[in-house]
Amino acid sequence: MRFKLISAFAALALAAGLAQAQTKLKFAHVYETSEPYHTQALWAAGEIAKRTNNRYAVEVFPASTLGKETDINQGLTLGTVDIIYTGQLFAGRTYGPLAIGGAPYMFRDYDHWKAFANSALFNELSDGYGAKSGGNKVVAITYYGERHVTSNKAINKPEDMKGLKIRVPDAPLYTMFPRAVGANPTPIAFAEVYLALQNGTVDAQENPLPTIEAKKFYEVQKYIVLTGHITDALLTIVGGPTWTKLSDADKKVFQEVLKEAAARATAQIIENEQRLGAEFTKRGKEVVKVDRKPFRDATVKLHNGPDATWDKATYDKLQALK
Numbered sequence: 001m002r003f004k005l006i007s008a009f010a011a012l013a014l015a016a017g018l019a020q021a022q023t024k025l026k027f028a029h030v031y032e033t034s035e036p037y038h039t040q041a042l043w044a045a046g047e048i049a050k051r052t053n054n055r056y057a058v059e060v061f062p063a064s065t066l067g068k069e070t071d072i073n074q075g076l077t078l079g080t081v082d083i084i085y086t087g088q089l090f091a092g093r094t095y096g097p098l099a100i101g102g103a104p105y106m107f108r109d110y111d112h113w114k115a116f117a118n119s120a121l122f123n124e125l126s127d128g129y130g131a132k133s134g135g136n137k138v139v140a141i142t143y144y145g146e147r148h149v150t151s152n153k154a155i156n157k158p159e160d161m162k163g164l165k166i167r168v169p170d171a172p173l174y175t176m177f178p179r180a181v182g183a184n185p186t187p188i189a190f191a192e193v194y195l196a197l198q199n200g201t202v203d204a205q206e207n208p209l210p211t212i213e214a215k216k217f218y219e220v221q222k223y224i225v226l227t228g229h230i231t232d233a234l235l236t237i238v239g240g241p242t243w244t245k246l247s248d249a250d251k252k253v254f255q256e257v258l259k260e261a262a263a264r265a266t267a268q269i270i271e272n273e274q275r276l277g278a279e280f281t282k283r284g285k286e287v288v289k290v291d292r293k294p295f296r297d298a299t300v301k302l303h304n305g306p307d308a309t310w311d312k313a314t315y316d317k318l319q320a321l322k
Helices: 001-019 036-051 069-078 096-102 110-117 120-132 172-180 190-198 209-214 247-283 292-300 311-322
Strands: 023-028 056-061 083-087 137-151 163-167 184-187 204-207 223-238 286-288
Touching: 023 036, 036 056, 036 247, 069 083, 069 184, 083 190, 096 120, 096 137, 096 172, 096 223, 096 311, 110 120, 110 137, 110 223, 120 137, 120 311, 137 247, 163 172, 163 190, 172 223, 190 204, 204 223, 209 247, 209 311, 223 247, 247 286
Parallel strands: 023 056, 023 083, 163 184, 163 204, 223 286
Antiparallel strands: 083 223, 137 204, 137 223
């Protein structure tokens, strides 16, 4: 009997020790549970648990449940959030040069973006952000898609956007393209966009086709205009307070898993982009294939103007990538 009691106490002590040893982490983002970003974040959480013998339990908080994109960026430094997906222009508020990858018409095409994502330049910019942010670590980059305009009025040329009240994310550089074509950019938090379109607070918004589907923006917009004005991406960032506590072996696990999750999500986004144009047409939306050159020409002249948060040398390095 005594032996059984000792064994029971030992088992309880072991269980308590295991529970104590497990570190719980929060992974926050603003995207829907149906989107590849979320499903791959869940996959990553499972893989991290598996590869660290359950020493880390990552809980994923989707759809702005832990706050707007600005909030979760701040949460990284405060230590209230451990891992996030965020746009480059939000991270660029902390370190301006990193925002270059999210600027309008910065890339010639997807291959140019891919060359940047795999370049020494991207690594340098990520390291610069890490130093400026107090140790936040960019561990992966995920293709977000080409951003297009949706509207309740027909748009065929830049002049058609003059005076158009268009929602943009709440980061300054997102206003560059609308201002270049004479539109009126209106920053609104992601979770509030559908209602803003529905009640006429804004006339238009801009996002990639997979996001337009996931957020159901097509339900309250007549036209999908394929401007392709930003070849966009999401950064996966581990907060400095969390990153510094990881052992070198655990850092390797986190980087490998989160990079793989980014590659998996990227493949799904590309596949979704390819099918959705025809899909929206079937749903009765007018999908407009515009000549992008006039839109691009109006915007490129602003690349190294007063809004630029990068220097000309960084710009030239990016443009030289092949």
